Amino acid sequence: MKRILVTIMVLAFAFVTAACGNGKEASGGSGEVKTVKVGVSSGDTRTWEYIVEIAKKKNLNIELVTFNDYIQPNLALSEGEIDANSFQTVAYFDEFVKDQNLKLEAIGATVIAPMGLYSKKHKSLKSLPDGATIAVPNEATNFGRALLLLQEAGLITLKDEFNGSGSLEIIKDNPKKLKIKPVAAGNTPRLLDDADASAINNNFAVEAGLTLKDALFHESKTAKPYINIIAVKKGDADRPELQKLVDLYQSKEVEAFIKKTFKGNTIPAYVTVDELLNYQDAWTKPATEK
Structure with missing residues (x-):
């Protein structure tokens, strides 16, 4: 009888171990899968849809939340309804955040749609x-x-x-x-x-x-005020999953996708956050001085 009980316990342990192993494989092989909600404009979302797919290989689940205006994405971010947003130029962001007294910050540059x-x-x-x-x-x-x-x-x-x-x-x-x-x-x-x-x-x-x-x-990425950004709540900039979000957007793979898909009408502009903070310099310096 004891032998039968021992056998049953061994088999049960093996089953649980196998089940745990299968769950690990489904989540990408190793590490915990993180989920982030990203607010985007309801217009052309092809780049973000592409990023959603490649993020799955990096144990990052991205949920896109679309908005039909340029007001709600920042308000939703401030209220914690989303983790990040990506739809606006840095100049618009600064003006909106100041007017609405929101505690948000830019953590990465994305593209410029040149005038x-x-x-x-x-x-x-x-x-x-x-x-x-x-x-x-x-x-x-x-x-x-x-x-x-x-x-x-x-x-x-x-x-x-x-x-x-x-x-x-x-x-x-x-x-x-x-x-x-x-x-x-x-x-x-x-x-x-x-x-x-x-x-x-x-x-x-x-x-x-x-x-x-x-x-x-046409504008190039030197037109810093009109570079689009990824924004988050202040204090969230160092969250690993949000930094991974920026790294994915600024990867060579995504850069190549943007160039191929938009054929120059949208230009990757991966300047640093420090450069973004100094975008007002572009307003008074002619191109020859930049």
Whole structure:
């Protein structure tokens, strides 16, 4: 009888051990599987969907939470409903966090969707005549972004007090006497038939069938205020699973995916967090000084 009991106990132990072993394999071979919720825009999520798949091999389960506006993702992050978000430029982030008094911080850079200067009438910046008409978005932030683009292109210089918000009064030097015409952002592609050139946000350019290869000039990752970020609650930056999230986004594998998928309309911009913190330097330094 004792032998039978011993045999049963041995078999039971072996079964439990095997079951535990199978569970370990299912979780990726070793280590605990962590889950993070990441808030993203409901638009194009192809990059994050790709990251979700490769994260599984790293014992990281990413749950994407989509939002239809640019307000809720930061509020949800502040309330702890998500662990991180990735949808906004660092300049927008700083302004929103300040206005809403939120305790959030950037932990990594992702991409820039460059604004470009396009023209149907001219083939290069050099061919833009004196007095050329340049259409730009009229909303303050994008107006400022367009002016910074023109400065980076070497066409104008902005005053030292430029803070990212656009106005004609903030232009310090305009040697070609360009006529800058603010219009609704969605109309900037339509102005290509009338204006000499038009500064067009990436999303409107794509809708109009334009690519960065068509642009006379476009932003690069030196346009730091408009680099997108991964944000978290203050105090969470050192969580290993969130650092892994940044490492995955900034990996060679994801960089190659972005370049292949978006064909230059979205550019990986993996600058350091310290560089992000100094993005305001870009507002008053022409490209030749960077």
